[in-house]
Amino acid sequence: MPTVEVDKDELFQKLGKRYSFEEFDELCFEFGLEPEEADDEDIKANPELANQWKIEIGANRYDLLCIEGITRAILIFLEKSQAPRYKTVPPCTGKMQQLIIKPVTAQVRPHAVAAVLRNITFTPVLLLTLGHYSFQKQHFERIVPTQTGINRRRTLVAIGTHDLDTIQGPFIYDAQPPSDIKFQALSQKEEKTAVELMEIYSGESHLRQYLHIIQDKPVYPIIYDQNGVVLSMPPIINGDHSKISLKTRNVFIECTATDLNKAKIVLDTLVTMFSQYCDVPYQGIEPAEVIQPDGTRVIYPELPYRFEEIDVADVNGKVGINISGKEMARLLTKMCLVSETFDNDTKVKVEVPPTRHDILYSI
Numbered sequence: 001m002p003t004v005e006v007d008k009d010e011l012f013q014k015l016g017k018r019y020s021f022e023e024f025d026e027l028c029f030e031f032g033l034e035p036e037e038a039d040d041e042d043i044k045a046n047p048e049l050a051n052q053w054k055i056e057i058g059a060n061r062y063d064l065l066c067i068e069g070i071t072r073a074i075l076i077f078l079e080k081s082q083a084p085r086y087k088t089v090p091p092c093t094g095k096m097q098q099l100i101i102k103p104v105t106a107q108v109r110p111h112a113v114a115a116v117l118r119n120i121t122f123t124p125v126l127l128l129t130l131g132h133y134s135f136q137k138q139h140f141e142r143i144v145p146t147q148t149g150i151n152r153r154r155t156l157v158a159i160g161t162h163d164l165d166t167i168q169g170p171f172i173y174d175a176q177p178p179s180d181i182k183f184q185a186l187s188q189k190e191e192k193t194a195v196e197l198m199e200i201y202s203g204e205s206h207l208r209q210y211l212h213i214i215q216d217k218p219v220y221p222i223i224y225d226q227n228g229v230v231l232s233m234p235p236i237i238n239g240d241h242s243k244i245s246l247k248t249r250n251v252f253i254e255c256t257a258t259d260l261n262k263a264k265i266v267l268d269t270l271v272t273m274f275s276q277y278c279d280v281p282y283q284g285i286e287p288a289e290v291i292q293p294d295g296t297r298v299i300y301p302e303l304p305y306r307f308e309e310i311d312v313a314d315v316n317g318k319v320g321i322n323i324s325g326k327e328m329a330r331l332l333t334k335m336c337l338v339s340e341t342f343d344n345d346t347k348v349k350v351e352v353p354p355t356r357h358d359i360l361y362s363i
Contacts, residue, residue: 002057003036006067009051010125014071016080021053031077033057033070060358062265063336068273069355076336083336086272086303086354088287092118096289096299098170099223099254103293105175108217109158109234111260112173113267113300116164116286117251119279126277127246154210157257157266158235160223162242164250167225173256175219183230184240194220194233201236210235221256252288267301268354303354308362310348312341 012018019027021037028035034056038049055070063069075081091097099114178194185197192200198215201207213235214220223231230239234256244251253270257263271285278284287299312325323331325345332339337359338351352359 001059002065004055004057004065004067004070005052006055006070007051007125008053010067011053011071014067015074024053027074027078028055031074033064058358062269062357063273063355065269066273068276069269072276073336077334079334083333083338083353084272084276084282086275086282086285088115088285088301088303089118089283091116091286096287097164097252098289098291100170100172100291101293102172102174104219105173105221106293107219108175108214109221109256109258111257111263112223112254112290113257113260113263114171114252114254114288114290115267115271115301116288117253117271117275117278118284118286119249120251120274120277120284121279122244122246122248122277124246126274127244154235155213156259156262157255159266159270160232160234160238160254160256161244162231162238162252162254163244163248164252165248167229167231167242167252168227169225169252171223171225171231171252171254173221173223173254175221177218178220181220181222181230181233183233185233185237186240186243188240194222197233197237207236223254223256264300264302265357268303268357271301272303272355301354305354306352308350308352308359310350310362312346312348315348 021035025035036054036056038046038052043050057064057070064073072081072084076083097114097116099112101110101112105112178198181194182191184191188197188200198211201211221234223234225231229241231242231252231254232238234254242252253267255263255267255270257266272282275282275285285301285303287301290298290300292298310328312328315328316322325341325348329339329341329348332348332350336353336356338353339348341348350362
């Protein structure tokens with residue numbers, strides 16, 4: 001089960017209330033989460049743990065792999081907030097950003113999806129989540145639960161986030177021999193070839209665990225803009241040129257993958273979780289156009305909504321409860337599944353949002 005570490009002060013600020021551990025433990029039990037606090041010995045060894053709680057998440061609840069998703073879901077569960085409506089908005093420039101996939105990527109990492117978050121306001125905490133910090137920082141990226149959960153330690157999906165105002169599309173997703181790839185990577189003071197970078201990262205505890213994914217391939221994945229500026233060498237490292245800072249306002253997101261479905265889920269999760277920081281919350285998600293090697297064009301993110309219909313008596317019988325359709329709809333809505341009854345309260349229509357990829361069918 002994935003475990004998310006949360007800062008208690010940030011947690012309380014987002015929930016609008018301070019909780020004792022016992023109170024929060026009871027709330028999590030009702031919702032279906034399992035929190036854990038550090039014991040006295042661990043806190044004595046590392047005082048920072050006194051302000052942290054760990055929350056165990058269900059393996060298929062990708063929407064809860066960050067504090068934004070956890071607090072949003074809890075507020076909806078407490079009926080203090082309504083489920084947001086996620087949708088893309090037209091590109092502010094009038095033209096979608098493009099990501100062009102070259103055929104050679106099929107040799108190493110064939111899939112890619114992309115999107116843009118506009119008019120986002122970064123804080124130091126959010127920068128730790130979506131941004132890029134040097135390897136010397138204790139918390140390189142707070143998005144680790146996503147990277148190690150659905151992403152399977154980047155083997156299925158690797159995430160790249162970039163300051164869009166420092167680069168220029170269309171962007172090209174290519175694959176080249178490692179000796180031909182040269183750029184200034186994050187935390188590096190000068191340009192180095194991919195061969196040199198892989199040698200350096202073999203001694204980095206944070207990155208060496210990912211090297212095997214492409215190390216023996218004849219070509220390495222590489223993403224660059226129309227001016228040849230390298231954005232990333234997925235799934236290993238991003239370029240320094242497009243790194244995010246507190247001044248960043250617009251973010252280009254690219255996810256490269258060996259599994260297209262997982263890439264789409266990761267992209268949906270990222271934009272739905274972090275679009276809350278846009279000037280108009282949830283209204284800063286811009287689509288991007290991905291041009292496939294065969295020339296077909298696909299627009300992402302998909303952000304799919306769908307409806308399922310359930311029979312109240314059938315659900316009551318299978319679950320072993322006896323509640324009305326109205327109450328069933330209310331409880332489902334509390335779990336971010338906006339619902340309403342029909343057919344004289346005998347059936348419930350359930351809306352499954354793009355954050356709930358764990359919902360496969362009605363029953």
